[in-house]
Amino acid sequence: SYNNSDKKALLENIIGNFYKENSVSMSFTAEKGIYDEVAKTIVLNNNVFVVIEDGTSLKTAELIWQGSDKDILANGNGLIERSGEMVSAADHAIISSNFDNIKIKGKCKRKLRCI
Numbered sequence: 001s002y003n004n005s006d007k008k009a010l011l012e013n014i015i016g017n018f019y020k021e022n023s024v025s026m027s028f029t030a031e032k033g034i035y036d037e038v039a040k041t042i043v044l045n046n047n048v049f050v051v052i053e054d055g056t057s058l059k060t061a062e063l064i065w066q067g068s069d070k071d072i073l074a075n076g077n078g079l080i081e082r083s084g085e086m087v088s089a090a091d092h093a094i095i096s097s098n099f100d101n102i103k104i105k106g107k108c109k110r111k112l113r114c115i
Contacts, residue, residue: 016029023053043065080102
């Protein structure tokens with residue numbers, strides 16, 4: 001639903017993509033979210049699942065997108081898996097705006113898998 005007075009859309013059962021150079025760079029799902037037209041932000045909540053173009057996946061409680069040139073913030077019980085080789089758990093993650101780097105912070109655990 002959209003609230004015209006504060007220019008916000010309440011979103012449910014979200015499935016979406018972000019694009020870079022006309023191809024999908026990140027796909028995501030979430031149970032709930034808010035698009036703020038004034039701030040140009042998207043906040044996704046509840047069972048957020050993200051897959052980046054290189055196959056890296058992220059599960060988190062909240063994801064904040066602030067524009068195509070800004071880092072994406074993930075907050076709450078993040079679980080990151082990269083190419084089946086590395087699994088990291090962290091309180092917070094920061095995905096670079098071009099999707100090529102993920103920083104984790106807060107309480108962190110990392111496991112490497114031998115191939």
